[in-house]
Amino acid sequence: MNIVINRINEHLRRLSPAHKSLTNYILNNPDQVESMTARDLAKRTHNVPSTVISFSEKIGFKGFNELKFQYLMMSKIIILSMKKSFILLRKRSK
Numbered sequence: 001m002n003i004v005i006n007r008i009n010e011h012l013r014r015l016s017p018a019h020k021s022l023t024n025y026i027l028n029n030p031d032q033v034e035s036m037t038a039r040d041l042a043k044r045t046h047n048v049p050s051t052v053i054s055f056s057e058k059i060g061f062k063g064f065n066e067l068k069f070q071y072l073m074m075s076k077i078i079i080l081s082m083k084k085s086f087i088l089l090r091k092r093s094k
Helices: 003-014 017-028 038-044 049-058 064-092
Strands: none
Touching: 003 017, 003 064, 017 038, 017 049, 038 049, 049 064
């Protein structure tokens, strides 16, 4: 499973409403998060950039860039794995 999702789940009960709004946005919009800065994410979730940074740190990352990198890397690995499985299934069914 994705390390970011694991860390969010570990801290979910202790997150502030602002941090929960960030969680909701990140989990529901992974394709948009890829190109966002902390300022962009803050604006989309009606927060301030320091809230994005504090959220990232609260769940164990050095900042938003590290959180974003880990989230996207794991998401891409999962997608590649699914594509490989699909290709193998197609080959077997021929």
